[in-house]
Amino acid sequence: MQGKALEWAYEIEGKDFRNAGKVSSKVKEILKELGFDPAFVRGVAIASYEAEMNVVCHAEKGTLHFAILPEALKIVVEDQGPGIPDIALAMQEGYSTAPAEIREMGFGAGMGLPNMKKNTDELNIASTVGKGTVVEMVIRPPLPRE
Amino acid sequence: MQFWEVKGILEAEVLWEPVDLQLEIEIAQAADLMSDVLSQSMGGELLLTGLVNSQVIRTAEMVDIKAIAFVHGKRPDEKTIELARIKGIPLLTTRLFLFEACARLAMRGLTGSSGTIW
Ligand SMILES: Nc1ncnc2c1ncn2[C@@H]1O[C@H](COP(=O)(O)OP(=O)(O)O)[C@@H](O)[C@H]1O
Numbered sequence A: 001m002q003g004k005a006l007e008w009a010y011e012i013e014g015k016d017f018r019n020a021g022k023v024s025s026k027v028k029e030i031l032k033e034l035g036f037d038p039a040f041v042r043g044v045a046i047a048s049y050e051a052e053m054n055v056v057c058h059a060e061k062g063t064l065h066f067a068i069l070p071e072a073l074k075i076v077v078e079d080q081g082p083g084i085p086d087i088a089l090a091m092q093e094g095y096s097t098a099p100a101e102i103r104e105m106g107f108g109a110g111m112g113l114p115n116m117k118k119n120t121d122e123l124n125i126a127s128t129v130g131k132g133t134v135v136e137m138v139i140r141p142p143l144p145r146e
Numbered sequence B: 001m002q003f004w005e006v007k008g009i010l011e012a013e014v015l016w017e018p019v020d021l022q023l024e025i026e027i028a029q030a031a032d033l034m035s036d037v038l039s040q041s042m043g044g045e046l047l048l049t050g051l052v053n054s055q056v057i058r059t060a061e062m063v064d065i066k067a068i069a070f071v072h073g074k075r076p077d078e079k080t081i082e083l084a085r086i087k088g089i090p091l092l093t094t095r096l097f098l099f100e101a102c103a104r105l106a107m108r109g110l111t112g113s114s115g116t117i118w
């Protein structure tokens, strides 16, 4: 990584549960191939998947932008959807508006946003009700050991 | 314990066998909530679950689950098994209910990961 940015963008379809996770799988593959530390890759994959699932579960469609910057990874997930009226409330563990069919699939426990926070160094959310949401995550790789 | 021992203890059927026939399982997690797996797994577990949708495989892939055992005779559809094949995640299905499956494995020395999280 000589100061050159590597960037990718992937579309996410709302309510497409069969394909949900494909994008984060791709992100994980790229990082693995580039030889990043497995524990780090795992954390990124979890954060990415939670964000991807939120688009699938709560929005109509979205795009995941993924960039490897000189000092960090950046994932920006923007969607067209209902937006989040109260972001502080949505961030609380256990808060969820997920309907029954999503809970039956094992999601909608209201742990996604807190888990994204846990697995990232920075998490910023901007949302406009009726338009959509932008979730930005920055994750810094562990320093290489001497 | 080896994957094959897990199969024996659970009297399970193999839906997809591990590429590494010596695959070692050291810890396990039981969950029907994928949200719990995503927030509580430490990676490397055998996952025992009663859920059989494709998101179970996706979730397992993200957190580096080593193998999955479906309980209560549950069986995922072909597409889901195919996804596990592609991702290299071996699958078992047992007729035992979740509690008994966990209890049998625990009696034979398999542990959970709570201690490493708190
Ligand atoms: N992309 C999004 N668009 C609209 N609402 C969202 C989005 N992401 C999260 N939310 C809202 O925030 C709540 C909490 O999100 P999260 O912590 O991921 O839990 P869960 O997805 O299990 O409900 C959701 O139930 C939903 O109301």
Ligand SMILES: [Mg+2]
Residues within 6 Å of the ligand: A050, A053, A054, A108, A111, A112, A113
């Ligand atoms: Mg969520």
